[in-house]
Amino acid sequence: MRASNWNCGNDRLRPFREAESGMTGIPETVDAFHRGRFHLIQPLGQGHRSGMDAMLVASLVSCRGACRVADLGAGAGAAGMAVASRIEEAEVLLVERSPVMADFARRSLALPENAHLADRVSVLEADVSLSGKARAAAGLPDDTFDHVIMNPPFNDAADRRTPDRLKAEAHAMSGDLFEAWIKTAGAIMKPGGQLSLIARPESIAGIIGACGRRFGGLEITPLLPRAGENAVRILVSAIKQSRKRLALRAPLVMHGEGHRFSPEVDDLNNGRAAYHRR
Amino acid sequence: MRASNWNCGNDRLRPFREAESGMTGIPETVDAFHRGRFHLIQPLGQGHRSGMDAMLVASLVSCRGACRVADLGAGAGAAGMAVASRIEEAEVLLVERSPVMADFARRSLALPENAHLADRVSVLEADVSLSGKARAAAGLPDDTFDHVIMNPPFNDAADRRTPDRLKAEAHAMSGDLFEAWIKTAGAIMKPGGQLSLIARPESIAGIIGACGRRFGGLEITPLLPRAGENAVRILVSAIKQSRKRLALRAPLVMHGEGHRFSPEVDDLNNGRAAYHRR
Numbered sequence: 001m002r003a004s005n006w007n008c009g010n011d012r013l014r015p016f017r018e019a020e021s022g023m024t025g026i027p028e029t030v031d032a033f034h035r036g037r038f039h040l041i042q043p044l045g046q047g048h049r050s051g052m053d054a055m056l057v058a059s060l061v062s063c064r065g066a067c068r069v070a071d072l073g074a075g076a077g078a079a080g081m082a083v084a085s086r087i088e089e090a091e092v093l094l095v096e097r098s099p100v101m102a103d104f105a106r107r108s109l110a111l112p113e114n115a116h117l118a119d120r121v122s123v124l125e126a127d128v129s130l131s132g133k134a135r136a137a138a139g140l141p142d143d144t145f146d147h148v149i150m151n152p153p154f155n156d157a158a159d160r161r162t163p164d165r166l167k168a169e170a171h172a173m174s175g176d177l178f179e180a181w182i183k184t185a186g187a188i189m190k191p192g193g194q195l196s197l198i199a200r201p202e203s204i205a206g207i208i209g210a211c212g213r214r215f216g217g218l219e220i221t222p223l224l225p226r227a228g229e230n231a232v233r234i235l236v237s238a239i240k241q242s243r244k245r246l247a248l249r250a251p252l253v254m255h256g257e258g259h260r261f262s263p264e265v266d267d268l269n270n271g272r273a274a275y276h277r278r
Numbered sequence: 279m280r281a282s283n284w285n286c287g288n289d290r291l292r293p294f295r296e297a298e299s300g301m302t303g304i305p306e307t308v309d310a311f312h313r314g315r316f317h318l319i320q321p322l323g324q325g326h327r328s329g330m331d332a333m334l335v336a337s338l339v340s341c342r343g344a345c346r347v348a349d350l351g352a353g354a355g356a357a358g359m360a361v362a363s364r365i366e367e368a369e370v371l372l373v374e375r376s377p378v379m380a381d382f383a384r385r386s387l388a389l390p391e392n393a394h395l396a397d398r399v400s401v402l403e404a405d406v407s408l409s410g411k412a413r414a415a416a417g418l419p420d421d422t423f424d425h426v427i428m429n430p431p432f433n434d435a436a437d438r439r440t441p442d443r444l445k446a447e448a449h450a451m452s453g454d455l456f457e458a459w460i461k462t463a464g465a466i467m468k469p470g471g472q473l474s475l476i477a478r479p480e481s482i483a484g485i486i487g488a489c490g491r492r493f494g495g496l497e498i499t500p501l502l503p504r505a506g507e508n509a510v511r512i513l514v515s516a517i518k519q520s521r522k523r524l525a526l527r528a529p530l531v532m533h534g535e536g537h538r539f540s541p542e543v544d545d546l547n548n549g550r551a552a553y554h555r556r
Contacts, residue, residue, distance in 0.1 A: 201526035205486035222500070222526050230556070231526035248479035248500050248509035251529060278508070 026100070030111070033078065034271035038085045039113040041104050042076050051078075053198050053233065055269045056223070057151045058082035060196035060237050062274040065089055067146040070188060072128045072181055073097070077105035077121070079151050084117045086271040091120050095140065097127045129180035131187075140188050148185040150197045152178065178203070179210045186214035186240055194277075195238045201231045208246065216242030219277055222251040237277055247278065304378070308389070311356065312549035316363045317391040319382050320354050329356075331476050331511065333547045334501070335429045336360030338474035338515050340552040343367055345424040348466060350406045350459055351375070355383035355399070357429050362395045364549040369398050373418065375405045407458035409465075418466050426463040428475045430456065456481070457488045464492035467518050472555075474515045485514055486524065494520030497555055500529040515555055525556065 071080030074094035215238035222231035267273035349358030352372035493516035500509035
């Protein structure tokens with residue numbers, strides 16, 4: 001997971017498989033998600049490793065019938081593949097700037113365990129912060145997607161002390177980048193389309209600001225590790241061109257008594273349920 | 279109360295006394311707060327009437343020993359008087375632009391029921407949005423207060439359809455006014471002083487933006503009418519010149535089963551407890 005205080009994810013689980021090295025020469029693991037319904041090849045010891053955050057942002061997507069979904073800054077593809085895993089009609093584009101991470105995503109899709117998803121998920125190597133004609137030329141045309149999801153790099157500049165270049169890239173989300181990513185999301189989705197993201201609580205004002213007049217009907221849900229504790233994440237969804245007011249929803253509480261996830265959160269984490277808008 | 283969907287306050291209670299008319303010629307009530315420990319003369323049928331919001335913002339103040347508190351946009355003085363009622367060492371300045379509302383505050387302080395507060399609470403007729411020398415000349419010098427509280431007018435311009443001028447004034451809080459009020463709060467409080475306010479959830483980004491670099495350590499608590507429901511208010515506190523990160527706290531839930539307040543909220547509403555920072 002991305003933050004040290006966020007220990008609810010898959011990091012503590014033993015990887016499904018561990019390899020000496022992949023084609024990239026980087027040590028890697030193969031991790032099971034959705035209780036084994038899909039698998040992800042991820043770099044080990046460097047780069048960003050996915051877990052709970054990606055599963056939760058994927059849970060924000062719900063659609064009836066066919067829908068097109070873009071996962072911006074997809075990394076190895078965890079969130080986008082989680083959407084494809086839960087929603088059989090979803091067609092998912094994983095957008096990732098890093099050739100190394102995009103390669104992990106492509107190789108994940110080539111795993112036999114993911115054969116049931118592979119023809120509905122594709123990888124686009126492109127910089128999410130492109131705009132205008134350059135963005136369309138890179139493969140991200142306007143008004144195309146029903147859903148755009150993002151699990152954007154969390155750490156602000158003050159946190160950037162990692163010597164790991166791959167991880168540093170994934171963590172280097174500044175205020176301007178937020179603005180650029182949400183602008184791209186607004187451009188490439190259809191009117192009425194839904195933006196979904198997960199972020200740290202301290203990003204809340206920047207996210208609302210970046211949504212600006214592009215989006216309305218923001219729904220923000222705090223995620224608490226346990227009842228009574230401060231939020232460690234916020235889940236945000238918003239509708240393109242909606243004029244509906246922001247709603248601050250009741251929190252999701254990850255754990256009840258003991259270490260187990262609450263049943264609701266376990267369902268979201270394992271692709272058994274969507275977290276529906278109100 | 280200020281919003282129609284917020285029915286937890288004192289509005290539903292029968293007023294302690296009701297008068298045909300006051301010195302201002304406006305029908306009025308005398309309402310009991312903190313289970314009768316102080317009373318407030320308020321206009322009836324027009325102007326802003328105080329209740330739960332004022333009591334909750336007052337609950338954010340805690341101090342050991344003597345402290346100076348400014349209540350910006352105090353109206354009839356509910357929040358500031360609630361602080362003085364709970365904290366015996368607190369010296370409170372009620373700052374209100376409207377001569378009519380300031381008169382209600384002065385007359386409230388003259389009530390025999392409030393004799394125990396009257397020498398620690400005073401009224402300043404001044405416009406909170408003044409700045410620089412004009413603000414100091416109006417009686418609001420820099421670096422003076424340990425706490426600044428505000429229960430700012432909630433409704434945005436789109437809501438302003440009331441024909442009631444007094445109420446319209448209290449409700450006419452635009453984005454710029456937020457900025458101006460929080461700037462004043464930052465100027466008149468001591469370094470390390472605390473700003474406390476209550477607002478609607480949709481104001482969250484504007485408040486964080488207005489706090490900017492003036493304040494840090496923002497703590498934001500959603501208020502839910504019942505468990506699982508959306509927030510109807512946020513409580514916000516912030517420390518002048520702190521660099522601490524924003525915290526999104528677990529919500530306060532107003533009601534358990536039935537109509538009664540939860541014990542925690544009842545204590546805050548009745549001045550038996552402070553809502554402490556973490």
